[in-house]
Amino acid sequence: MASKLHFELVTPEKLVRSEEVHMVVVPGAEGDFGVLEGHAPFMSTVRDGNLSIYKADGAAPETIRIEGGFAEVNDKGLTVLAEKAGE
Amino acid sequence: MATLKELKGRISSVKSTQKITKAKQMVAAAKLRKAQAAAEAARPYAQRMEAVVSSLASRVTRTDKSPKLLAGTGKDQVQMLVVLTSDRGLAGAFNANIVKEARSFARQLESEGKTVLFYLAGRKGRSIINRFHPGQTEKYFDTTDIKSPGFDEARAIAHDLTDMLEAGKFDVAHLFYSTFKSALTQEPTRQQIIPVKIDQTASLSTAAAGDAPPASVEYEPDEAGILEDLLPRNLTTQIFGALLENMASEQGASMTAMDNATRNAGELIGDLTVQYNRSRQAAITTELVEIISGAEAL
Known part of the structure; x- marks a missing residue:
């Protein structure tokens, strides 16, 4: 699959990530959800947990622990706003 | 007219104030960037x-x-x-x-x-x-x-x-x-x-x-x-x-x-130094006049 998802992880301190990835699994308040390119517009609060970033299809995920925030998916990609993000 | 000693004291006190303001200015500049x-x-x-x-x-x-x-x-x-x-x-x-x-x-x-x-x-x-x-x-x-x-x-x-x-x-x-x-x-x-x-x-x-x-x-x-x-x-x-x-x-x-404070202190030091030098010169002149007129009286 050629098209990639534009993913941004933003905390109050800084823009942690802004990159093109294959898939991101977000710990949503009502269950984890994976976001791929072309996901329908979606907005959800996020519970404290691990965010998994898959750089490429089948690659080992990179996890970032996030606390407090929400995720927004729109036509530009996925944006996760978190109060804290630690790797 | 302030005495030489007083002037010297004032100059050194303004100089130390200038040191403080200069240091604070540099600290602020560094912190500002951050x-x-x-x-x-x-x-x-x-x-x-x-x-x-x-x-x-x-x-x-x-x-x-x-x-x-x-x-x-x-x-x-x-x-x-x-x-x-x-x-x-x-x-x-x-x-x-x-x-x-x-x-x-x-x-x-x-x-x-x-x-x-x-x-x-x-x-x-x-x-x-x-x-x-x-x-x-x-x-x-x-x-x-x-x-x-x-x-x-x-x-x-x-x-x-x-x-x-x-x-x-x-x-x-x-x-x-x-x-x-x-x-x-x-x-x-x-x-x-x-x-x-x-x-x-x-x-x-x-x-x-x-x-x-x-x-x-x-x-x-x-x-x-x-x-x-x-x-x-x-x-x-x-x-x-x-x-x-x-x-x-x-x-x-x-x-x-x-920055302003440092500049003002610099100006003040300049003025005081001029004043200091003038009074020193005046003191020397008076002394010389005294000696010369003393010698002439002999």
Whole structure:
């Protein structure tokens, strides 16, 4: 699959990530959800947990622990706003 | 006419003052760079947060049950002024400007018969406000031990404010801080934080653009649920942004003020040195005249 998802992880301190990835699994308040390119517009609060970033299809995920925030998916990609993000 | 010794003393005292102002100027310049970077790094978060909150808020209908952070208490009798100042002096008129802005607003409110309360952060603003508005300080948030303002402090302030709002202690809250424009200019700013000011133009422009029909967005949980979760965060973010702006402004103001002070001290030293040399010369001349006339008398 050629098209990639534009993913941004933003905390109050800084823009942690802004990159093109294959898939991101977000710990949503009502269950984890994976976001791929072309996901329908979606907005959800996020519970404290691990965010998994898959750089490429089948690659080992990179996890970032996030606390407090929400995720927004729109036509530009996925944006996760978190109060804290630690790797 | 000052004696030579006195002049010498004054010169050395102005010199040591100049050393202090110069050191403070350099410290401020170094800190300014860091504070400015922090303020800029915080902007993406604040912008996104604001965009989401205003788009959500314009879609949620306001009822009696809507969160107080959004709808307010329905009154505007008791006004809370959150005044952020710095803990350190040597920053020119930085603190005075913020306090002046807050006080003129307080006077305006009081002339309209409203009750004004203060929530203060920063040591420098506290003494002035306590003097002019004794007994009206609801809380003082101590930041003296904090080197650089973090998100935790912002959260603590936001938490305090939310608790007071829930307890019905005030109806409307305004935030006073200094916006960082450049190292030379800082603008004292007032911002209404409770209830949330919805930027009508922003929500209108997104509606007008109409590229993403709002109806197709799915929410988890529902819109009101997300909003309830987001509003306290938004408040925290705004306070955090204000703290960072304030920090950068303080350093900028300090740098400018200390630069001026250093230059003035330099001028003063120059003047004093001229005066010192002249009096020394005069003393020598008098002595010579005395010797010569003494020799002639023989």
